[in-house]
Amino acid sequence: MAERYSSFRSGSTTWLLQRLTAAFLVVVLAFHFFNLHFVHHAYEIDFAGSQVRMESLGYYVTMILFLVTATFHGVNGVYNALVNQGIDGKAKRAAQLVLGVAGILLVVQGVRVANALAGF
Amino acid sequence: MSTQTPESETESETEPEAPATTDHQQRRMDDKRVRAEARDEAAAQAATEFEGETVELKVFRYDPEIEGKEEPRFDSFTVPFEKGMTVLDALIFARDEYDSSLTFRHSCRQAVCGSDAFFVNGSQRLGCQTQMGDLEWPVRVEPLPHQDVVKDLVVEMDHFYDQMESVQPFFDPDDLPDGELEEQRQDRSNRENIKLSTRCIWCGACMSSCNIAAGDNQYLGPAAINAAYRFYMDEREGEQKRQERLEIIEQEHGVWRCQTQFSCTEVCPKDIPLTEHIQELKREAVKENLKFW
Amino acid sequence: MYEHDVIVVGGGGAGLRAAIAAQEQGADVAIVTKLHPVRSHTGAAEGGINAALRDGDSWEDHAYDTMKGSDYLGDAPAIDTFAKTAPEEVIQLEHWGMPFSREDDGRVSQRPFGGLSFPRTTYAGAETGHHMLHTLYQQVVKRGIEVYDEWYVSNLAVTDEPDPNDRECHGVVAWDVQSGEISGFKARDGVILATGGLGQAYDHTTNAVANTGDGVAMAYRAGVPIEDMEMIQFHPTTLPSTGVLISEGVRGEGGILYNSEGERFMFEYGYATNDGELASRDVVSRAELTEINEGRGIDDEYVYLDMRHLGEERITDRLENILHLAEDFEGVDGLEEPMPVKPGQHYAMGGIETNEFGETCVDGLYAAGECGCVSLHGANRLGGNALPELIVFGALAGRHAAGEDMGEALIETGPSEELEREELGVPTGAPDVDSAEPAADGGEPVVDARSPEDVVADAEVTEEERIETLLGREDGVNHADVRAELQQSMTENVNVFRQEENLEQALEDIQEARERYQDVYVADKSRTFNTDLQHTIETRNLLDVAEAITMGALARDEFRGAHWRKEHQERKDDEWLKHTMVSWNDGDPELWYRPVLLEGHDQTYEPKNRSY
Amino acid sequence: MSESYDRGLVEDFGRWTEFSAGMWAWVFHKFTGWVLVGYLFTHISVLSTSLQGAQTYNNTLSGLESLAVVRLLEVGLLAVAVFHILNGIRLLFVDLGVGLEAQDKSFYASLVLTGVIVVASVPTFLAGAF
């Protein structure tokens, strides 16, 4: 057994992460929805309000985590769905690439938005 | 549409071409005539003959070599119903009485050989284990979905067998107990744990019901994963083999492909909790990998 | 043409064990089987495997029980070899991971079984055969032994010397059911037949649809004598519509048999005043049939087996699978209604004559398992003795075929001029065929072949012609009709009760069926998965074995083991301590006898009264 | 000689009328998952207007919110999200090996609960939209 250095194999890592992000998302997504539709109504949202929220560090961190986990969860979910349909070889490589890039772009853009709101 | 009714059998009756020469031939010709008459009679009766209930069987037909059957179609057979009649009984009746070319696998008639899994009224079942009386009539019988059809109800099983054998379904302990006639002891509770998984009869119903297996041909499938479970969970399995088996289980097209659709568990004629076993192995794989973290 | 050292025909328990043994001996082995191995009927066995494993038990006791159970028609060297080897073979299975039921200390469980003086039946739940079959197949997969599955073996490639003792077997001819490809299989070292039972000769049987006695019929026509064919075991509790077996466990737990009058006939009519429902299989079967024949059966067909009084709790605890069987296969709820049962054909004690290494008199041809007859079971098989037979004699045959030197066999095989012959005075065998229709025959013997290749190639050509002819006919008799008639006649005339006129009637019916079979045709013209063709050829095999069963039954005018004769109600040891042998004799079957061997490895058996 | 018949994709996936609870759950979860990813991308791009300054951000948001279609779509999003969450929880339990026998019931429960939550939220979501 000693020859097994790597902590995780791809299959079990992503599987576990998909579940962990899901568990995390349950809480944050519910909070997010509740916060922005019931506590504050969606039609009342404006820059100032968003700014106030985002300036609190806890909220900022939560939202970044939310963004990262949701992106991973969503992108990995889509990838899994494609593999389940039996894509293989080139198509699989392409999917990995496209989804990876899209995910990174999404996170980068999301962080920029958050920073703009928080005024960093 | 019914293409092979009892009546149509008599149409193929031809007159003997050559005059009879020997006694023997003469007798056989006579026999033939008698048979033809008997058949005519039976045919005439067939429509009205079955007193009591009859049930209509719609069966998928296909044969790459026979004209008219290359295009898949459904044939109807009217079969007298009796209490206790199974789908397999009805198929045998249809074959023996109406159309001897009706083809399906079957052998044990008691749900142990696993050869007669069909798609009956939209779900995967063993013909011999399914009572006609429990089904909605007419009864529609098709070959298992997701597998290529060889002929009529016979599907290509090779891929299923390959998957079953790819998990190295055999026992391989590191060492055997010393001494003549010494057993490898096994705890009762451990046997209980693996008991259900050992019941699999390789019928392929589960694999056929799984949408993931339909989409991903490399997916091991529920039955093969269950076979791996049977050994992985056996306390007597050798350490070396256990690691090897884990690698098979958690390969990309292994347990992770299962999306917990549960249809495999629902159709398994041996009531094996397949989804549960697959899930347990996923957790085992995660646990094993976390150990080294 | 395919070529291997050893060709094993059949992938049931016997075939798989033989293949593994031959492979371990270093041979290149292939299994050729008409069903995928895990579909074999070994999987249906429920009860268990006998072997003397524990302190207080001994192989001698097991051997003694077996000899007594056989009603002294078993051959002692076979029985001794069997009882001695069974323990190591069972432990071998255990080492291969067979999921046996376990005791608290982790050792395999054993339970009592009918006719055994010690609880020596190891088991794996109520699915012992299933587990044994799968365990063996796993080892075959592990070893990478080649399996030609769904290949139907239709003939043997045997040379045609006048004396069967001089003949040699060089292989078999088979066709791929899926594609229709016909091919010879050349065996350099040996062919092992392990084709299982022949229950389809009867219309009511616990056997699978695939149990058509192919191996017995093929060996028989190749000149190998077949032994004690009249010894057929009937099981008293089978479901009427399918023949599915209801285990003896129901009666063991206290299940009761009733007739249509609601009487507990085992006691009321004095069939077994002491043991009642728990009397031995043959006694209960005869009692049930007497009731039915005397008009006290239900629908003139069956009696009731009632377990309702045991209470739901006990039933679901110990007999749960019986509830499923009754529900799935008969549509009866065992908790609410009594279950209909009747006797059904269960097991063939007789078969291809072999010695204790599985060798037949034809050089290079072996047989093991239910199709063979080393004469282990004699006139009656004990429950739980067939599965160990598969592994013991399967392994021996495999090793011997692969070239292991095992010394001189104690059991002789093959027809010998010195032995006693018998004329039955009833026509049997192949009907006179003036119009030479090889299709209806089992294929002509190979004429004047030179090398082993030629023998196989010639056999292949003959088989091709036979199939061409069958498929070429545009009209004729459907084999299903012939088979149905045969099965009905056998069930009516050669069943549990046997009397002279019925047996003669059966032979007449078989002759008639043979003649009708001359005109058999195959309606399905496709080469792809042609089960019509396969069943047609199987029907021919059934005719041959059914005839041999009936000939033996007619000849044996005594009551021994499973064989009951109305006119002869006692066991006649003076006259009948001998095996009935039938030789095909190129279409003119000949009946002869070979004395029973009562002298074993180191003990000699003395015929005693068989009472339990 | 041994050709075989490939029944094609539709046959392969069986007929939807014959799907069982677990299969429907799978289909819905897939669908809702994809909608959610799609929304995540849209959402971030809409919020990106904040990079152009407060005014643009405010205009875009209120502009969108004043459209009845958008409000309706938001209800749809809620439905999708709630189902995905509830069924996601169901799946997490299944992964833990809990309640496997009741998997069909828990799926129906997720459906019903989704319906209830969505209906209950309609007033808040549509307030002032019409």
Ligand SMILES: Cc1cc2nc3c(=O)[nH]c(=O)nc-3n(C[C@H](O)[C@H](O)[C@H](O)COP(=O)(O)OP(=O)(O)OC[C@H]3O[C@@H](n4cnc5c(N)ncnc54)[C@H](O)[C@@H]3O)c2cc1C
């Ligand atoms: C219901 C039932 C319960 C039983 N319970 C017990 C029990 O509890 N204990 C016990 O000891 N015994 C029991 N027996 C008896 C025992 O199970 C059988 O005798 C034994 O399994 C036969 O094994 P086999 O390997 O000889 O044949 P099988 O398992 O029948 O295998 C025959 C093989 O030969 C192949 N074959 C046949 N013909 C051809 C051909 N022409 N070409 C190619 N291949 C061919 C088949 O495909 C198959 O693979 C039971 C039997 C039955 C029917």
Ligand code: HEM
């Ligand atoms: C809030 C709680 C959430 C939970 C509990 C949850 C749960 C899950 C789980 C368990 C899976 C895996 C299903 C499987 O592989 O069998 C999954 C898949 C998926 N999730 Fe979520 N999820 C949540 C939120 C989200 C969000 C916010 C998104 C969008 C970004 C999302 C997008 C997806 C996608 C695309 C899939 C793959 C679907 C497929 O198989 O096609 N999920 N979810």
Ligand code: SF4
């Ligand atoms: S797991 Fe069940 S459904 Fe699948 S092959 Fe085995 S017995 Fe058949």
Ligand code: F3S
């Ligand atoms: S149906 Fe398929 S998705 Fe998993 S639970 Fe069964 S293997």
Ligand code: FES
């Ligand atoms: S015929 Fe064997 S499982 Fe149905």
